Amino acid sequence: SQKIEQNSEALNIQEGKTATLTCNYTNYSPAYLQWYRQDPGRGPVFLLLIRENEKEKRKERLKVTFDTTLKQSLFHITASQPADSATYLCALERDSNYQLIWGAGTKLIIKP
Amino acid sequence: GAGVSQTPSNKVTEKGKYVELRCDPISGHTALYWYRQSLGQGPEFLIYFQGTGAADDSGLPNDRFFAVRPEGSVSTLKIQRTERGDSAMYLCASSPRTTGELFFGEGSRLTVL
Numbered sequence: 001s002q003k004i005e006q007n008s009e010a011l012n013i014q015e016g017k018t019a020t021l022t023c024n025y026t027n028y029s030p031a032y033l034q035w036y037r038q039d040p041g042r043g044p045v046f047l048l049l050i051r052e053n054e055k056e057k058r059k060e061r062l063k064v065t066f067d068t069t070l071k072q073s074l075f076h077i078t079a080s081q082p083a084d085s086a087t088y089l090c091a092l093e094r095d096s097n098y099q100l101i102w103g104a105g106t107k108l109i110i111k112p
Numbered sequence: 113g114a115g116v117s118q119t120p121s122n123k124v125t126e127k128g129k130y131v132e133l134r135c136d137p138i139s140g141h142t143a144l145y146w147y148r149q150s151l152g153q154g155p156e157f158l159i160y161f162q163g164t165g166a167a168d169d170s171g172l173p174n175d176r177f178f179a180v181r182p183e184g185s186v187s188t189l190k191i192q193r194t195e196r197g198d199s200a201m202y203l204c205a206s207s208p209r210t211t212g213e214l215f216f217g218e219g220s221r222l223t224v225l
Contacts, residue, residue, distance in 0.1 A: 004154075032211065043116075043203050043216030044155070089154055093211060100214075102154030 003027065006090060006103035013110050019080045021106045023073040023090035028101065030092035033066055033073050038087045038105065047088075048075075080110045114138065116217035118204050124223045125194055133189040133220045137206030144187050145214065146179055147203040155203055161187060162210065194224045 005024045013019040023033070031052055036044035050057045050066045050073070057064045063076040077084050087105040094101075117136040125131055137144050142163055147155035157171040164184045172178070176194075181187040191198055201221050205214040 034213070041201075041219075041221070043205075043218050044214075045216070046213040049212060091154070100155075100157065102156075104152060104154050 004090065004092060004101055004103040006088075007106045008104065010107040010109055013080050013108065015080060015082060015110055015112050017080055019077040019084070019108055019110070021075040021088050021108065023075070023103055025071050025092055025101075028071075028092055028094075029068075030094055032093040033064075034091045034093065034100070035062075035064055035073075035075050036089045036091065038089055040087075044089055077108075082110045082112050084108065085110045116204055116206050116215050118202075118217035118220050120220055121218065122221045122223075124225065126225050127194060127196060129194050129224075131191045131194055131222065133191075133202050133204075133222070135187045135189070135204030135206075135217060137185065137187070137204070138208075138215055139185075141206035141208050141215070142184070143207040143210055144181060145205045145207075146187070146189050147205065149201045149203055149219070158189070191222075194222075196224045198222060199224045 003026045032049055034049045035047045037047055038044045048057050048059055048064045050064050052068055061078045065074045087107045089105040090103045091100045119134045144161040146158040148158055149155045159179045160168045161181045164181055176192045179189045201219045203216055203219045205216045207214050
């Protein structure tokens, strides 16, 4: 069956350092991969989308990589700030959004 | 506002009662999605609308769940004979396309006692 794995344990990072979150998947060939941020009690907010033929995507302090051979995406936040503390979700898309498969998310804590 | 609006934000009900959750998508967005999210889990797909019709309702867990979007804008998720296991955050999202970024509302937290 299709499976997406994100680190279930919270990731604690010192302010100013780079935070790296991992999204691994099996038995799946996604066309797109998306990353969202979710704060407690709120809906997810879209951050970045990367296509299967793209290796890397950047947006301000955010960077996403996509390795279809390793079946892995890495999400980086450089110069991390306490305001970056949230849960980050990855989602794989095959052909359209209603087929999005979601990871359980990784909680990121940036300590001042 | 310009975002996706969901009401109520919180709903507490008793087992066996009927519940309606409303979603008002971003104007002009033809695609609308309902998801359910339990604590510590990712969103779980329930149903997808393209315009007025349900293009895919394969995620609805059973026939107690039903959703409509009669005019291609506002959608209502309806849950009959609620059970304690229905307790979760119900998320609505819309999009101008069938692929790409989803715009989520803040969710409706349902608690069934």
